[in-house]
Amino acid sequence: MRLTSVLSVPFAMVGRRTLDIATEMGGMTLMAGAILRRLFPPRVDGAELMRNLYNVGVKSFPIILVTGVFVGAIMVIQAGLYVEKYEATGFIGWGAGFATLREVSPIMIALMFNGRVGAKNTAEIGTMKVTEQVDALRTLAIDPVSYLIMPRFIAMVVMMTLLVVVGDATALIGGAFTSQFLLGVDVQLFFRSFVDLIHLEDFLLGVYKAITFGIAVGVVSCHFGITVTGGAVGVGRAVNDSVVASAIWIFVLNYVVTTLII
């Protein structure tokens, strides 16, 4: 092999990867555009929406409750190191609540949601694609975006937001009990400092983040599902790509929303 062709290999690899990323970004933008067009006026099948709200939201409750409790507990344990050192027990509710509502709860719940709901969504749509069920919808004169994707997207945004609110509540309960039993700080004191020092904006920042994370997981998981090629192997690859891409979007959007609102 000639030296010039050997030297060109890394450039070719970088170029190919860049093109792949650009293709996926373009695909996600087209998917977002297709969803947006069907939102005004909304074109959604009611029965499919209800089915998805149940699958996405109600079935995610147990995992979100567990995540929330442990997020709250860990925040109290971490804050506890300084609370004990500086004898600032009156601030434990504020310290744990501030970080939980603004950052940790939305991020952790979004990542869990991505792993459970986003991955399942990509796998379901992808399997429908490779088994020609999406083509069957089209031959029956049914728009796959309106029928398949819109109910899933709306369910993901609505339920992601609700689940973060539920996660916030369980995190606070978990944090309060951890502070009582591990640090000996009374539950009432925990909630008093929380109520006195936490503002509505702290809670709303988490809610805004949840909405953007829900949009990201919805668009990304649907895009990777509907563009699957190559049978079962292709579905596996798409699920993997979808989870990774959604996680990256969650971190990027977290940074953007935090920067814009602070």
Next chain:
Amino acid sequence: MQVTHVEVPRDGVRIRCQGVSKYYRRTAVLDAVDLEVRDGTMLGLIGPGAAGKSLLVKIICGLVAPDEGHVFIDDIDVTRLRERELQALRMRLGMVFQNYALFDFMNVGENIALPLRMEGRSSETSIRNRVAEVLEQVALPGIQDKMPRELSGGMKKRVSFVRAVVRRPPIVIYDDPTGGLDPVTSAKIFRLLSDMKAQGTTSITISHDLDGIRPLCDQWLLIEHGKTLFSGDTSAIDQCETPYVRQFWRGEPA
């Protein structure tokens, strides 16, 4: 099953392909294919595996865009339509897929009812009655609540058939309707195809069971590696002297 009649083109040709080609990585998988299907007739699309038959019918339905050529359904150029315009045209079409393509998250009743529900013209009661009626016609009464995974291959084929024709489309495409089925079930499917033809349906049938479709088809198109090897009626293919066509038509070993 009654067929909905829409205005037929003056020359009687409901499906027309002109020079349809499709390339994958510069290799032609369909090479300038022409075909015509007249109103109320059935075209047998035959050829060995991977010849491009399923791809051709997907192009006809507008599921895949050709790289060259045109497809006309009732004189409307499918290749120039946007997705939303295609949806309107597909109200005239039904397609039975090779691998059934039943929606696995819905039961049989919901699968069959979906096209009627999305049409939005019928009440829930009349949809339920219609589903029961068509299942009765394909000898599968009372299986509305079963999920597709609970059905045998033959039952899935019949449910897929019923879902494609429940809206009474005037044009139906059957992609290997008897593939992998036992002779008794295949005979039942061919009887359904015959009934549909008797109702005036225009259709294209892909099949490897030549004995089964021979009495049904009026025209034949034999393709291999995407190229047309024969196009004509039953008497012409009977008399065709091209060695490969003779061999394929008579099922003789190479």
